[in-house]
Amino acid sequence: MKKLVCVLGSPRAGGNSETIAIRLVDKAKQLGATTECFRLHDMTLKGCSGCMGCKTQSDSCVVQDDMKSVLDAVAGADAVVLTSPIYFGQISGQLKCFVDRTFSYLVPDFFKTSNPSRLQPGKKLALILTQGDPNESAHNIAPEYEEIFKFMGFETYSLRGLGLGAPTDAAGRAELLKEAEALAGKLLS
Template identity: 45%
Template sequence: MNIVCLLGSPRQTGNSAAIANHFLESAAKRGATTRTFLLNELSYRGCQGCYACKKKLDHCVLNDDLTEVLETIRAADAVVLASPVYYGDVTGQLKCFIDRTYSYLKPDYITNAEPSRLTPKKLVMVFTQGHPDEALFADIFPRYNHFLGWMGFTDGSLLRACGVGPDTGDAALDTVLREAEELAASLMA
């Protein structure tokens, strides 16, 4: 299995990255090949709304550091999207990537029973938040899981840690790290 991971945090050693990396290491031990992109280190723009990917191309017209990411995902079997919750949503870095997935949709995606240009890919989303209340921001995963389903990301799974932040220590992550191992094992089965 080929797994591509996008780390959306500006902190490459933060909690969302730790969980995503643990998941990837667990999957790699079971035979997966993995590749990680640190979105904060790339130079790219969001979707320009030019519709070139619908009118004359089957991919995004922009040629920047996200071009390789979008192409690498085409060949992946699974995609991991990791982000801390910033202001009630994913980081801007990850949101810009998500906007660029518009290029994965066929021109007639609104009426097409198979709207995506991608072969189906498993989706793992990793979210961390400083606030310990699990009810807060619980809408993020269902919203993006449903939306990204159009693009061909299926069988979405969530790894989520609440009450973690730069000053909380590693103890709060133990449960979700075990969940990451279990999810990797089930994905690779």
């Protein structure tokens, strides 16, 4: 049985990115996967401390906070979903804390080796990013995050929800919810 882990990066419970992500998670359950979700805003966590403990003392992050359970779950998953609203052209601070802590997934000499990742190969990852701006050219930051996770060995996908201002907007966007269901199939194939 495949395992899908979803990391929710919006502080808004039930908001746009979460609505789309939960549709994906529900579809993944229907397809037979086990699923686990983490809402970062409800957890006590920090960003990367830059201590290099994951390169010099341990093969995992040495910071002891709630992020540990998220990092462990993602490392053990077959498929990962990361979600965030766009805040001032970037991902939320909560999700950025997670992204920075994934530095611990890299081996010490990651720039000098053909396999920089400590993770098992074959994992898939999808980014779900929502924004108020309806223009496709605004805040197209998914590619740069896909690059980061490709470097760690993930096969990556992304879904962007444009023109989603009010927290309930995504619930009325059937095409995005359908895209989320299709993404569940890709992540678990």
